[in-house]
Amino acid sequence: MSDQEAQSSSLLRSSSIVSVMTLLSRVLGLVRDVVVAQYFGARADAFFVAFKIPNFFRRLFAEGAFTVAFVPVLGEYRAQRSLNEVRLFVAHMSGTLGTILLAVTVLAMLFADYLPWLFAPGFRSDAAKFALTGDLLRITFPYLLFISLAAFSSSVLNAYGRFAVPAFTPVILNVCLIASVWLLTPYFAEPLFALAWGVFIAGALQWLFQLPFLAQQRMLVWPKPNRQDDGVKRVGKLMLPALFGVSVSQINLLLDTLLASFLEDGSVSWLYYADRLNNLPLGIFAIAIAVVVLPSLSAQHASENRQRFADILDWAVRMVLLLALPAALALVMLATPLMATIFYHGEMTAYDIGKMALALQAYGSGLLAFMLIKVLAPGYYAQQDTKTPVRIGIQAMALNMVLNLLLVVPLQHVGLALATALSSYFNALMLYWGLRRNQTLALQQGWWRFLLKVLLALLLLAASVWWLMGDAQQWLQLSAWQRAQRMTWVVLGGVLVYFAALLMLGLRPRHLRGVRFE
Template sequence: MSESTPKAPSAEVKQPGLLRSSSIVSVLTLLSRVLGLIRDVVVAQYFGARADAFFVAFKIPNFFRRLFAEGAFSVAFVPVLSEYRRLRPIDEVRLLIARTSGVLGAALLGVTVLALIGADYLPWVFSPGFRDDPAKFALTGDLLRITFPYLLFISLTAFASSVLNAYGRFAVPAFTPVLLNVCLIFAAVVMSDWFEEPLFGLAWGVFLAGLVQFVFQLPFVARLGLLARPQYNAQDEGVRRIGKLMVPALFGVSVSQINLLLDTLLASFLEAGSVSWLYYSDRLNNLPLGVFAIAIGVVILPALSGKHAADEKDGFSRTLDWAVRMVFLIALPAALALVVLAMPLMSTIFYHGEVTAYDVGKMTMSLQAYGCGLMAFMLIKVLAPGYYARQDTATPVKIGIQAMVVNMVLNLILVFPLQHAGLALATSLSAYYNVWMLYRGLRKQGVYEHQKGWMGFALKLLLANGALVALMLVLMGPAAQWLDWSAAQRAGWMTLIVVASVAMYFAILVSAGLRVRHLRGEVF
């Protein structure tokens, strides 16, 4: 770029390192996820397992949001925007944003209108098991008419987040989901009393949350000088490239969401409450996934895209290797904790109000099954950007389709002996297949090479995690006693276990020679 070429607003600003950026996103995501757990506790306390209709009505727009907005669109848009930012003047960057937002907004509006028209039929696809309960089936469709516009608002929010992330502004997008949880907590506590059917209050809370999150991000995009009036131009060169990349990415980046949707569909045929049990256990499993793996994936995608545009092959490989190490550092102890402490965690968080001891036992089974796959879920989030940053969305889609087939076969095998927990276990096992194929592809293409020090790093992890499991088992005691304790006793003892376990885990790693400087990513 010549000196006379205009630069993007933040082009001269030094970008933070990967560890610092990931830490910022992780802390803010942790705040969001903690509020999310509080939200789920409130919903569980007010509605228990009878909120199945709402969860399906919320899951449908959420599925499309993760599929299109945070899934396919983000992985297609960020690499192209990062390339424009590095190689083109600011006017072309702003034009790309204007035209992309115009095309995206028009498409979302069309999908939303069609969904509102067909709201009575969508439950036939996403929860056919509800047909045996006509009242629940009809309620799901009515709730869906209120919740589905959330897709329009939250997808535009994801668009704004992608712009901010591409310019290294990670904090605002990471904080934005906090507003969703605040709105839903308010809806459960206050708005549910406004309706004869309280679940309608929750549905309107979803609608409000989408609108609030979108409006919140606009001033920050404007501060970058990139808030442009939408223009509909589907023939724009950049827009066409994004669209071309999105088509295969629809499957490649969203396999886990499709698998979870299949779980919901099959669970609707099982014992009443199965959808809610899977939902609550998946939410808890998503806490470490969202706080760490998704945060790392968000940070490395623009970093990898920039290195690919600059043809920095060694830097690309080092960034990927750093991300994989960070996942192993966090995912392994988190997965072990979810499996070992499943009953204490579920009883501490959800054993209140309408939730029974029977519900806790069922949620424990599915949490352990999801926990077994946490490592795979996390690795997918950091390996997939290795393809998307190089604008290769074809390879992940092939792997994604294979993984979906594996998941469907395992679902049919495991659902009969294990019921809802079998669905969760099938999702976990298929995720490992997905990880292996992504990893093997990156290695074969020569874009990911292991850096030095993996053997020593693995030995440190083995030592620390072995001690971690022993400590958790000793402190946990008999699992059944947790149901006999008061809420205060459960919360107090769980806090002690978490604090002691985290302190010992990192103390052993430090004693074994691991230092913060070993965890710093490159400056990008």
């Protein structure tokens, strides 16, 4: 096996490990959403906003801008500096980040009653819901501090090739929230407070869980704030523009929440559940690929190996197309059956299912773009170029805002989801052309044959899903067991048809491991 093939095989293996761990987390996340939906129905708008606000800042300070700025710099330190210098950089970076996060958390808790004015102004028409959102936010916001420190630890572990532990860590959040619904709700007059405390506890546990594994890598160091450290300043310089660029999708989702707060009661919940289901394939596949691709791209950039850099990006794009297209097709065609199978229990009504299914179809239509953004953006960040994604991100967010205003009146909450999908395609296309223009992404020989095979398999998948699904509305008349049983057959049948078609068309597993595709 050549060095290039070995490298691509390693990427596939690492991506598979992250995908399996992420699948476990996402399945538990789905169970969590089912439990919350069964207990609260579409009445959890206040909690979803109180949880979404610290999650938004987490994207800025943790998985988002910080990670894409920190990982390339850490990669350079590992390649060019001694172990002691790397440890000192980690100490300075963790201390500086922790200090900033602590200050932001304290300020947010002090002004928690006012933050809903910014993120959910429509709640002002319901004084009780508005006040409840602020009270919940005061409990959930410390999650930002804990989960950002956990994400910092994850970045270090990923840089050392330890992908499984960071990918498993989100399981803790889902377990804590499920347990809080089952165990803590009887102790609160307002049951949503149980969920808020579950978020708080989960954040702390996720951070503590990572520490022993950092110690194994000799990277568990005492934080020492030092904003004058050369590495810290470089991360800060890269992070400032990336704060906006990498979080465009999150900003778009927050804009959706803001506008949805003015719509029919339950709109925030409908969008939340639809987005959660749409994020299932996004997290399992695209984020897993992006997690392992960024350190590899950073290493190739540091060694000035442009050919391998381009090969890795090409591999990532092909993997996304192979997985995103069937997942998007399934979400759009099976929207009502999926929502009915997963959420049609307890307090959730058939009316809610219909509204959620429409939102899922809109989000699902943009799944390919969401996934491409995740793997194309690292192509810029690995080169320590955060300005280009920022410029593209600003343009995409402006387009999203215009589309929101144009579509929200005629389509209500569905218009918000559709606007996010359309603006994401613009974002992905601009990222793609930028990489092609600077020759860091080039389509390899046989690429179009690969795409044709995927599209032909997709046509067979669509026919099989249509035949197996039947009338979507009839799923609401089935029992929970009947829906689950039938959905199992539809999913298994669709997966079998799609991959059998690919095999018949000549695609083999070795083609996904090797760099060159024929």
